Amino acid sequence: MQLTLKNTLDMHIHLREGDILDSVIHFSAKAFSAALAMPNLSSPIINTQMALDYKNRILNAINNSNDHNTQTNTQNNIESIKDSNQNIASNAKSNKYSFTPIMSLYITHNLTKDELIKAKENDIKILKLYPKGSTTGSENGVSEILDKKTLEIFSIAEELGFILSIHGESNGFSMDREFEFGEIFEKIARDFPKLKIIMEHLSDRRSIDLLGKYSNLFATLTLHHITFSLDNVLGSGLNPHYFCKPILKSPKDRDALLELALSANPKASFGSDSAPHLETNKLKVNGSAGIFSAPILLQKLCEIFEKHNKLENLQSFVSDNALNIYDLKDIPNKTITLIKKDSKVPSVVKTNLGDIIPLFAGENLSWDFKY
Numbered sequence: 085m086q087l088t089l090k091n092t093l094d095m096h097i098h099l100r101e102g103d104i105l106d107s108v109i110h111f112s113a114k115a116f117s118a119a120l121a122m123p124n125l126s127s128p129i130i131n132t133q134m135a136l137d138y139k140n141r142i143l144n145a146i147n148n149s150n151d152h153n154t155q156t157n158t159q160n161n162i163e164s165i166k167d168s169n170q171n172i173a174s175n176a177k178s179n180k181y182s183f184t185p186i187m188s189l190y191i192t193h194n195l196t197k198d199e200l201i202k203a204k205e206n207d208i209k210i211l212k213l214y215p216k217g218s219t220t221g222s223e224n225g226v227s228e229i230l231d232k233k234t235l236e237i238f239s240i241a242e243e244l245g246f247i248l249s250i251h252g253e254s255n256g257f258s259m260d261r262e263f264e265f266g267e268i269f270e271k272i273a274r275d276f277p278k279l280k281i282i283m284e285h286l287s288d289r290r291s292i293d294l295l296g297k298y299s300n301l302f303a304t305l306t307l308h309h310i311t312f313s314l315d316n317v318l319g320s321g322l323n324p325h326y327f328c329k330p331i332l333k334s335p336k337d338r339d340a341l342l343e344l345a346l347s348a349n350p351k352a353s354f355g356s357d358s359a360p361h362l363e364t365n366k367l368k369v370n371g372s373a374g375i376f377s378a379p380i381l382l383q384k385l386c387e388i389f390e391k392h393n394k395l396e397n398l399q400s401f402v403s404d405n406a407l408n409i410y411d412l413k414d415i416p417n418k419t420i421t422l423i424k425k426d427s428k429v430p431s432v433v434k435t436n437l438g439d440i441i442p443l444f445a446g447e448n449l450s451w452d453f454k455y
């Protein structure tokens with residue numbers, strides 16, 4: 085059995101920078117046509133110039149990556165390159181996987197209308213909002229989501245046609261943080277009806293209702309939130325490799341989110357939130373939040389959708405929904421074929437700074453890329 089997917093999209097990925105970027109980029113570049121690179125670097129991406137520089141760093145890292153055995157085969161899968169958008173097409177052509185990094189800007193109070201106009205002129209149309217202190221790299225985020233300056237930015241974003249991606253968590257009790265943030269999502273959705281708002285990495289089944297309530301609210305779903313619950317973090321001994329934000333919740337939450345993914349609800353698209361951290365940082369006290377899933381995303385999604393007899397919906401979940409929600413019609417065409425075949429997840433991904441442990445490290449997979 086095999087499955088060919090067209091224009092696969094990961095709408096939430098942490099690619100990092102430097103040695104880590106060099107070591108992880110080929111996983112995403114190989115499997116996906118394009119991916120939305122998160123802007124929460126150690127110096128966050130707060131303006132257009134920084135975003136364009138980061139995009140170049142990502143493209144350079146792809147060409148320097150040493151995943152030789154997959155290079156030629158992925159190229160064979162490239163169908164055609166549209167000429168409609170020279171900028172995107174030339175970026176994709178210039179790297180061996182035909183991969184397009186989609187850039188976003190990190191919202192701070194210093195974001196001006198002029199800067200937003202400049203961003204739009206450079207094909208950057210996604211803004212990322214981190215409540216201060218909510219997750220890794222959110223130290224520069226806004227402390228009051230609905231303060232005058234942030235609302236002003238939302239208003240300009242609406243006027244200019246930006247998409248607003250939000251890490252929606254309050255600073256309340258861990259298991260209720262996303263639910264408590266719901267009223268802020270509702271207020272923004274009501275007050276800015278033309279602004280498309282993405283509820284990132286849904287983790288709480290109580291958030292799902294909001295999708296039906298507001299036409300301008302959308303969501304991304306991760307692999308880990310549709311697969312695991314809090315029991316994986318602490319049900320049988322503490323496992324920091326499953327510690328992420330928003331925290332994994334109950335089996336009922338997991339099952340409701342899985343259903344949303346399997347049904348290919350057009351309001352939800354795939355965003356892995358794959359977040360590589362060095363093993364040393366995961367294992368220490370106050371360890372880093374984040375699950376590194378990039379090496380196994382499409383293979384695992386095939387397994388899950390096959391298990392639930394919904395393979396026919398995977399194309400919508402990993403591509404078509406996002407193409408519509410984010411209006412990504414200009415992404416160059418690329419197809420990737422997966423085949424029912426045993427493979428093994430690497431037990432570790434080496435970097436010059438230390439090891440990164442991927443999700444399902446050392447375990448078997450029943451799907452693999454077709455070479």
Ligand SMILES: [Zn+2]
Nearest residue numbers: 096098122357
């Ligand atoms: Zn994230």
